[in-house]
Amino acid sequence: MPTILRINGFRFFFYSNEHLPIHIHVEKDNKTAKFNLEEIELVKSRGFNASELKEMRKLVSENIAIFKNKWDEYFNN
Template sequence: MHVEKAEAYAKYWLEPVELASSYAFDAKELNQLRKLVTENKALFEQKWHEYFS
């Protein structure tokens, strides 16, 4: 999962949900992003499979 905001960037793996890399997000923002990724993991995986199947 890739997240971009202005000059900030983060990449999360979905299995397991884990931060792969980040640039310019602070710890609070990274925690909020991780929570959003975790809460929406099933939807992200579903959309991934729909797109690439």
Template sequence: MPTVLRFEAYRFYFYSHEPNEPPHIHIDRDNLSAKFWLSPICLAKNIGFNAKELRKIESLVESNQQNFLEVWYEYFDNSN
């Protein structure tokens, strides 16, 4: 479960067993969780975050999108 970024209380990561899904990033804080598709950026799943916090997370995903995509493709290209 590679962690790509830690920012404030958020952890951005992906699961190493999800190579057949489109690129995405999971975000956790405490017992809350969300998943965003990376291209285009779109909320895929939310467990507990309110709308205001989701907008903040989406903004963080947008500002780190290129890095997240690079790490995603590097990891899964090398794991085959």
């Protein structure tokens, strides 16, 4: 499960056996979330409050190129 980014206590990662659409998982403490990356969209969340989800969406938006590049490197090579 490759970790792509750690920032503000969040860990952004994907699993080694992922599927389309392109997405990123996020965890912090015992909380988890998943965002699609083609159009940034929260798919699911467990335990995060609204302000944390807003911060994560901002971080996904700011780092979307990194996430997509890492996805392509890992799954298309």
